[in-house]
Amino acid sequence: xxxxELKIKLAELIPSATFDESGEWLNINITPPDFMSSIEIxxxxxxxxxxxLFCQTCIDWKTHLMMVYHLESTAYRHQxxxxxxxxxNKPEIETVSHIWRTAEFHEREVYEMFGVNFLNHPDLRxxxxxxxWEGRNPLRKDFEDPVNMIKL
Amino acid sequence: MYRETEILKQPxxxxxxxxxxxxxxxxxxxxxxxxxxxxxITLNGETIKKVEPHLGYIHRxxxxxxxxxxxxxxxxxxxxxxxxxSHINNHGCxxxxxxxxxxxxxxxxxxxxxxxxxxxRLASHQLWWGAGAMDIxxxxxxxxxxxxxxxxxxxxxxxxxxxxxxxxxxxxxVMTDVHPNFQKRVHQFIDHFKKKIDEYDELLTGNVIFQxxxxxxxxxxxxxxxxxxxxxxxxxxSGVNCDIRKLFPYEVxxxxxxxxxxxxxxxxxxxxxxxxxxxxxxxxxVEQLIDNIPEGDIQAKTKAVLKLPKxxxxxxxxxxxxxxxxxxxxxxxxxxxxxKFRSPGYSNLSALDHMARGGKIGDLVAIMAMxxxxxxxxxx
Numbered sequence: 001x002x003x004x005e006l007k008i009k010l011a012e013l014i015p016s017a018t019f020d021e022s023g024e025w026l027n028i029n030i031t032p033p034d035f036m037s038s039i040e041i042x043x044x045x046x047x048x049x050x051x052x053l054f055c056q057t058c059i060d061w062k063t064h065l066m067m068v069y070h071l072e073s074t075a076y077r078h079q080x081x082x083x084x085x086x087x088x089n090k091p092e093i094e095t096v097s098h099i100w101r102t103a104e105f106h107e108r109e110v111y112e113m114f115g116v117n118f119l120n121h122p123d124l125r126x127x128x129x130x131x132x133w134e135g136r137n138p139l140r141k142d143f144e145d146p147v148n149m150i151k152l
Numbered sequence: 153m154y155r156e157t158e159i160l161k162q163p164x165x166x167x168x169x170x171x172x173x174x175x176x177x178x179x180x181x182x183x184x185x186x187x188x189x190x191x192x193i194t195l196n197g198e199t200i201k202k203v204e205p206h207l208g209y210i211h212r213x214x215x216x217x218x219x220x221x222x223x224x225x226x227x228x229x230x231x232x233x234x235x236x237x238s239h240i241n242n243h244g245c246x247x248x249x250x251x252x253x254x255x256x257x258x259x260x261x262x263x264x265x266x267x268x269x270x271x272x273r274l275a276s277h278q279l280w281w282g283a284g285a286m287d288i289x290x291x292x293x294x295x296x297x298x299x300x301x302x303x304x305x306x307x308x309x310x311x312x313x314x315x316x317x318x319x320x321x322x323x324x325x326v327m328t329d330v331h332p333n334f335q336k337r338v339h340q341f342i343d344h345f346k347k348k349i350d351e352y353d354e355l356l357t358g359n360v361i362f363q364x365x366x367x368x369x370x371x372x373x374x375x376x377x378x379x380x381x382x383x384x385x386x387x388x389x390s391g392v393n394c395d396i397r398k399l400f401p402y403e404v405x406x407x408x409x410x411x412x413x414x415x416x417x418x419x420x421x422x423x424x425x426x427x428x429x430x431x432x433x434x435x436x437x438v439e440q441l442i443d444n445i446p447e448g449d450i451q452a453k454t455k456a457v458l459k460l461p462k463x464x465x466x467x468x469x470x471x472x473x474x475x476x477x478x479x480x481x482x483x484x485x486x487x488x489x490x491x492k493f494r495s496p497g498y499s500n501l502s503a504l505d506h507m508a509r510g511g512k513i514g515d516l517v518a519i520m521a522m523x524x525x526x527x528x529x530x531x532x
Binding site: 101105 | 383490501502
């Protein structure tokens with residue numbers, strides 16, 4: 001499906017979503033309450049069939065956090081970028097690791113680097129950071145470490 | 153305090169029903185992990201119940217580091233991620249910056265870039281072949297592979313100045329022109345390696361013991377490979393077509409004659425065959441290009457200070473291990489606001505538990521060798 005066809009189709013299926021077409025791929029903004037139902041549609045609708053999550057990350061916008069999911073369909077080769085705003089003080093979102101298994105590792109990384117809590121994740125523990133690391137999330141913009149960080 | 157001998161004398165030792173599961177640590181310092189990877193393995197007898205990777209022993213927080221480096225500087229840090237595909241890492245970053253700045257790369261630079269990419273892929277696969285065979289217990293291939301790899305390293309040294317982390321690509325082209333000896337040396341390498349790759353096959357591929365160690369080990373179905381986000385030879389061994397060079401061609405790949413290698417064995421041997429055949433394809437790409445490097449500039453004209461317009465950019469390239477993605481979020485300044493590297497090894501490693509579960513501990517090393525793990529690429 002081309003970018004425009006995808007937009008028309010998704011606007012039908014997910015009425016609450018807003019779109020942004022400035023980038024290379026179609027961006028879709030979803031609100032947290034609609035997240036799980038939208039994800040189910042994207043994965044399971046035969047004509048969409050987004051079965052490959054090739055990048056999952058988070059961005060700290062200082063006022064809020066934003067989860068970014070890059071999806072692709074290996075059958076049709078169309079791409080979609082999902083964006084969800086999260087509260088910076090208490091970031092919480094449902095896990096997608098039961099739909100795309102690769103998310104299990106990516107979510108653990110986002111959990112330790114940004115402090116996002118993934119609900120129903122099977123094994124939410126530190127992965128890269130050393131044991132006993134508490135609270136501070138290195139990839140947030142306000143992270144300071146005077147010992148290990150060199151300011152340029 | 154127990155003495156080992158006292159424990160061994162107890163009734164039921166070695167019986168998993170009496171003593172329960174055994175937990176074994178492999179690494180962080182273990183020759184078969186090819187770096188500092190720590191695996192905690194739960195065993196029942198010899199059967200693997202669970203593999204838990206612990207990462208971060210070589211984590212340098214490259215993503216955070218890049219946030220304070222300019223759009224020219226951050227490219228060189230990425231050489232240190234997947235050090236066996238450093239050209240291709242740099243290439244991915246350059247493509248992303250060029251996409252944002254809308255820079256047109258001159259044809260000569262495009263061809264040189266692809267040549268360097270393919271030579272890097274060959275060197276990486278050679279190292280994988282030698283080290284992988286060594287993991288399984290065959291020592292000779294290691295020396296054979298390094299003999300050929302040395303020739304590529306010499307070619308790189310002449311043109312780029314370094315042998316491992318080349319830092320040769322810049323936004324808009326390549327840093328310097330190729331060395332006058334470049335074409336001659338590459339021709340020598342092609343002639344030499346064409347004979348040697350048949351020798352590789354004779355030595356290892358057809359070996360019965362080797363095939364027994366590989367066939368049916370580490371099964372990964374096509375659906376699982378996609379779901380785990382596996383790319384590169386790991387996924388192509390399971391029948392997924394995921395070669396970025398074919399699907400979303402960059403530079404001159406759409407003008408070249410080469411096949412995407414797909415095997416449907418779904419086991420370690422299929423992954424092995426994919427890489428062996430990929431070496432031949434890479435060799436053919438190098439052969440097609442080496443006499444057809446167009447004349448002209450090696451760099452497009454660019455400003456001294458690059459400022460990416462506000463927005464988001466994503467580029468994808470095919471490294472020796474799979475799909476490498478660069479995601480840049482720019483606020484219009486001289487440094488990236490946020491950068492994310494989608495490293496192939498990280499996703500491939502997430503499937504390790506699935507592949508090894510239910511198998512024997514002896515097979516774990518074979519599975520790891522055929523995923524071709526590079527730990528700095530995983531930890532970033």
